[in-house]
Amino acid sequence: MGVSALTARAYPTAPIAPVACFGIPADQQRLDGPDDSTRSSGKGAILVGAGIFLSRVSGIGREVAVAAFIGAGRVGDAYRAALTIPRLLQNLLGEGVLSASFIPIYSQLVEQGRRKDAGRLAGAVFGLLAVITGLVVLAGWVLAKPLVSLLLWRLSDDTADLTVELVRVMFAGIGFIVLAAWALGVLNAHRRFFLSYAAPVIWNVAQVAFMVGAWLVWHNVDPATRASDIARMAAWGVVLGGALQFLVQVPLVLRLVPTLRLSLNWRRPDVGVVLNRFGPALIGRGVVQVSAYVDLILAGLLAGGAIAALGFAQVIYFLPISLFAMSVAASDLPEMAREQDDPEALVRRLQTGLDRIGFYVLFSAVAFITLGGLIVGALLERGQFNGDQTVQVWWILAAYSLGLVASASSRLLQNACFAAGDAKGPARVAVVRVALAAAVGVVLMFSFDSYAVINGSVERLGDFKVLSPLSDAERADGAVRLGAVGLALGSTVAAWLEYGILRHRVRYLLRRRRPVRGPTGRLAVAALSAAVLGGVLAWGLEPLPLLVAAPVALLVTGGIYVVLGRGSGVAAAEEAANLMERALAQVTKAARSKNRGE
Template sequence: MSLVSKFMGVGAATLASRIFGFGREMLMAAALGTGPVAGAFYAAFQFPNTFRRLFAEGAFNSAFIPLFAKEIEAGGLDGARRFSEEVFGFLFTVLIVITIAMQLAMPVLVATIIAPGYRDDPVKFDLTVNLALIMFPYLMCMSLGAMMAGMLNSLRRYFAAAIAPVFLNIILIGVLAWAWHEGRDELAIGYDLAWGVLAAGLVQLGIVWFAARRAGIRVRFRRPRLTANVKRLLWLAAPAAITGGITQINTLIGTAIASGQDRAVPALAQADRFYQLPLGVVGIAVAIVLLPELSRALKGGNETEAAHLQNRSVEFTLFLTLPAAAALIVISEPIVRVLYERGAFTATDTHLVSTILSIFALGLPAFVLIKAFTPGYFAREDTRTPMIFAAISVAVNISTALLLFPSMGAPGIAIASATAGWINAALLFSVLVRRGHWGRDSALLKRIPLLVLSAGLMGLALYYGATWLAPWLGRGGSLIERILALAVLTGAGAAVYFLLAFGTGAADFRQVTRSLKRRPKQPSPPPGDENAA
């Protein structure tokens, strides 16, 4: 199967999750707006979600996969199973300790890390603490689930791990629909959503657990021991956790700073949902697929193939990300108005969220490129260098956000995040080139300026199109008229971009598809993996 097919398979599952996520956010915006309950929920949920990315997805997708792949090569599925059981026993024990400690310390954590700006509002502060207490065990479910997902990705079974997050959004949509039917007030809805998050964690863990069993990996609990394998994993995972979760670290920092201003926390979270769509569909899909593919190529001593995989991945990500960034910059306000502005979500909220979204969009290509560059380090078991760059990025983010927030509010936090993203991407790329881990590719160097030009011209077309469709996109039109007008506008923009990209030679879909096929013969899948993606 070609690399692009794997990207598209994971991307399709992630797209489904993001579409349901939009549905969830639309219902939440209508029910809670950017009020105090929304602020408390987003702040409380951000904490376990950040830990999940730091100590689960970031660490295991970056450190666990190369080691698991090595165990498969050395000892087959039996060796990989023993390694997984050693890790599972240690991880389960550590998660129990972390969960209990965090539950006991939650009031202090909310006051100092999660939302220090809420300390002066006892009602909002207590609500944030209570919601965080309910949702924090979600971390344990998702951390164990991330381990299962890492095994599935190593076995080239990408779909189950990618589709599991859909159920978080499906369950929360169901909770919101039930709350609307029952006429529950905002405070009750906040608690309903928190319990829904916990239930979703259990469902997601169940999905990847059964998928791993079907793939031939039946993990049993072992007494936790610091074996050589576990020590090696921890040595790689500690920096990888920070690097893999850099976007979430910056988001958590932004949330803490934003808690000092009304409406800022939910506004940042609602804008984040939009740019997470292309980031998830393209960037995360590429990162998930590229790491095990690069690991196999490098384990086989094939540096040429590794360079080819990296260059084609960057070309693929830019081909889809640049037009998305241009669209979010130019028509952010119509998008937010059509999808969010109803119920408790007002015109003032639309202006704030769309401003933040357009700034986030400036950093979107950088956020996606980070996902494409870091596998070049992790596949070589170098997690320290990206961690250093992540630390620099965090320092830039904190200092810029603190500088800009007093005068600009939430948009200043978005500027800080975008700036930090570009600095991180530039550092990652420059060191890959300096070390000789990034092969020069004339086709890529030729196509990048043409892709930028195509996206820029599409953005110009969207600007004039939005002006022409303003009577239908504005607040005077009905919801159906606004949705149809936005669909026409975005569809026409996509058509303009693809015509320009293919017409200028910025992209050749057939050539790219052919070039992404793996040249070497792939090894036979492990027993029980006849349906590997």
């Protein structure tokens, strides 16, 4: 139901200087650290993007394995629900909260050359985070059954029992991922981006390895039983992968922070500042987690398979957000914290980042809407995942994609607020965003659940439902229904609300006459042309195998988008066009060399 939020309520706009943050007189601060606050975040974004690219490619590989070995039916619902419930930990205590509270303060200490204080701050935050995480993991194990019963009361008994079993195992794995987010924060502050964002590859590979191993052992077993056993093994892959994702970052953290001292010292002034920011950020992320649970609860009221289909669509939907929005936002956050006393520099960095994010994400939205059937089919359609489920996931993905630009841009705008010391703002509007997304979703989802995909075509089954859930018999009839499309449309409406409020909030914080703007308007011609061409190609390439049709369609539409976007004045479009020209020149040169050799 969206990824972040911001309120329009006014807060003081004066930037938070290090003196105000730490309560330490200026003449006692060490300022002998490297003065590179104006360093371009381009290299950092590239490294983050490379790491995220590897992790997301491995994540797609994991989803391919889930679709093939577990599927999008009853067991798929249990697996996806079990992975969502423990993410309470990741959303409450993970990267989002640490980005708002820990990273800006730690980055300032490093920038000021106060290495000893930085090491003690990092150690205290880790100690407190580890204690809280351990307690939540224990509570999750004990309360797994009540949690599942509370959130998914309409699940069948066998699906609910499997979900409880998986939840208990996965809680431990997500706990390790929270600790990995602490390591990521430390490495980002030292401008070491690649390892922390590539580390999730291990998490994904562990799950795939466990699923493949389970299939090799039980491939002759009844398919329903085999899917359940594979899901159980995948849960243990979550645990091992989470532990390895944390441990692989520890050596570099220790090398960069030789003064690291683990403690529970919450009385230090800098720790107090982190905790003061941690609370509001925790509330904001708590609302986001409520949003995830609302999605889960509402999907649990729909026909069987809705939870799994929603999960598959979200994984693909978040791919461009992760590659383009998170890479820019993550690399820019430490730099924004360093530039908080220079609003003009911060605005320039923000505008550049929005242009870069918008250029790539806008094409992603166009591709998901017009070519989504080819993309989903090429990625997932095999094993337990059939063609009707491909159409189901495509519709959900297309509905989400209508708000993709807003969701992606909000990541960077929210970081601008964090850098300006506004950690409370996101918590306020998040409540409104969740309520709006849920309200729109409830109004639409039962109506869409009246429609099902049958042999690739969308047809209405039975009476048209408005604010009325299907009966238990209808929910269990095995039809591939579209109720989750309503939830995705609710998320889109909320995403645009969030984006609009966030733009005006940043304008207020930075005392700008006009809000910063994304590149969507300047790229309208390129986007519309790519959309029309994408629709034609999706129809014309249908006879070809999906693994051929999808990449061909993406390359052609992407090329047209880049060529037409070159004259838009968006720097990222010019960069992409130059890159494409160099690539074509290399291909041409290689072809000529080959011909001369022959």
